Amino acid sequence: MEDSKTHLILRSFEKDLSKKELAELMAWRKVNSENEQQYQETKFLWEKAQMTKANAEVSVNKKAALEKVKAQINNSKVVPLSRRLMKWAAAILFLVGSGIAFQMFNGQAELVNISTAANEQREVVLPDLSKVWMNENSSLSYVPQFDGENRSVQMEGDVVFEVTPNPSKPFVVQSSDHEVTVLGTKFNVLAPKKKTDTNSEFKVHVFHGKVKVKSDDSALILTKGMTAGYEQNKLSLIEDYFPNSHFKHTEILVFKNQSLQTVLDEIETAYEVNIDLAEESLMSCNFTGKFKSQNIDEVMDIIAEVLKLEFIKIDATNFKITGGSCN
Numbered sequence: 001m002e003d004s005k006t007h008l009i010l011r012s013f014e015k016d017l018s019k020k021e022l023a024e025l026m027a028w029r030k031v032n033s034e035n036e037q038q039y040q041e042t043k044f045l046w047e048k049a050q051m052t053k054a055n056a057e058v059s060v061n062k063k064a065a066l067e068k069v070k071a072q073i074n075n076s077k078v079v080p081l082s083r084r085l086m087k088w089a090a091a092i093l094f095l096v097g098s099g100i101a102f103q104m105f106n107g108q109a110e111l112v113n114i115s116t117a118a119n120e121q122r123e124v125v126l127p128d129l130s131k132v133w134m135n136e137n138s139s140l141s142y143v144p145q146f147d148g149e150n151r152s153v154q155m156e157g158d159v160v161f162e163v164t165p166n167p168s169k170p171f172v173v174q175s176s177d178h179e180v181t182v183l184g185t186k187f188n189v190l191a192p193k194k195k196t197d198t199n200s201e202f203k204v205h206v207f208h209g210k211v212k213v214k215s216d217d218s219a220l221i222l223t224k225g226m227t228a229g230y231e232q233n234k235l236s237l238i239e240d241y242f243p244n245s246h247f248k249h250t251e252i253l254v255f256k257n258q259s260l261q262t263v264l265d266e267i268e269t270a271y272e273v274n275i276d277l278a279e280e281s282l283m284s285c286n287f288t289g290k291f292k293s294q295n296i297d298e299v300m301d302i303i304a305e306v307l308k309l310e311f312i313k314i315d316a317t318n319f320k321i322t323g324g325s326c327n
Contacts, residue, residue, distance in 0.1 A: 133160040185209020285326035
């Protein structure tokens with residue numbers, strides 16, 4: 001792959017591309033499957049480096065570290081990488097800092113620990129290329145390589161998993177009191193630190209595929225669209241579970257008698273727009289409704305009609321509510 005494309009990909013991970021450059025990169029990825037594979041392999045290596053960054057406290061010379069990276073890649077029996085990734089190691093090492101790439105490939109079995117702070121979300125790629133989306137105040141731990149009989153991870157908080165299928169090596173998610181086993185699927189786990197944490201009860205929702213949920217002496221099999229929760233010391237099925245934090249995966253937003261300020265905040269996050277509420281008196285207006293696979297214009301029209309609001313669309317991502325009565 002030409003160097004210009006390599007740097008374009010790396011800059012895209014830093015969100016440092018203009019609209020023109022982003023369009024150029026997207027077009028290049030669609031040219032053929034090899035281009036897309038090269039992009040995904042670069043992304044995999046980059047995200048692995050980012051995951052390790054929080055724990056990387058090794059101070060080494062960049063040039064020496066790069067030589068160790070190349071040696072590890074050439075000799076590694078644990079992490080087979082394509083030859084073309086080797087020539088990208090220097091650029092990635094430069095961007096993520098000294099010691100990270102070396103620690104990533106040094107073969108140690110220490111746990112990788114990742115966490116998110118308040119108002120922080122994070123996307124992670126695991127060693128088997130399974131994808132993980134972590135919502136705020138969540139944590140994830142796993143060994144650098146899934147060498148055992150299972151692909152086992154430990155988590156707390158609110159996490160979505162999209163698992164790479166591997167029937168011979170089940171994927172197991174463990175929390176403090178529960179266990180979820182899958183073969184290949186996309187699902188969400190909401191797991192508090194303790195079973196007694198009433199502010200965030202344990203739940204599992206399956207977007208597609210099939211999982212087995214175990215807790216103490218009870219177990220349930222869940223398929224697409226099903227949700228299980230832990231209530232009265234046992235697992236049970238739950239109806240209509242649509243957390244707004246998973247809009248990226250469900251395209252569903254649900255509001256039940258919530259303040260207009262809360263509604264607008266969640267819509268801004270889901271659709272990546274800005275909504276200016278000119279009159280503070282409207283913040284306490286309450287809204288109840290459900291949106292499914294609707295664009296932002298349709299959402300704003302419905303809210304305005306229900307609450308008798310007036311708004312103007314400034315551009316594609318900016319709106320301003322200028323008045324209304326909430327009646």
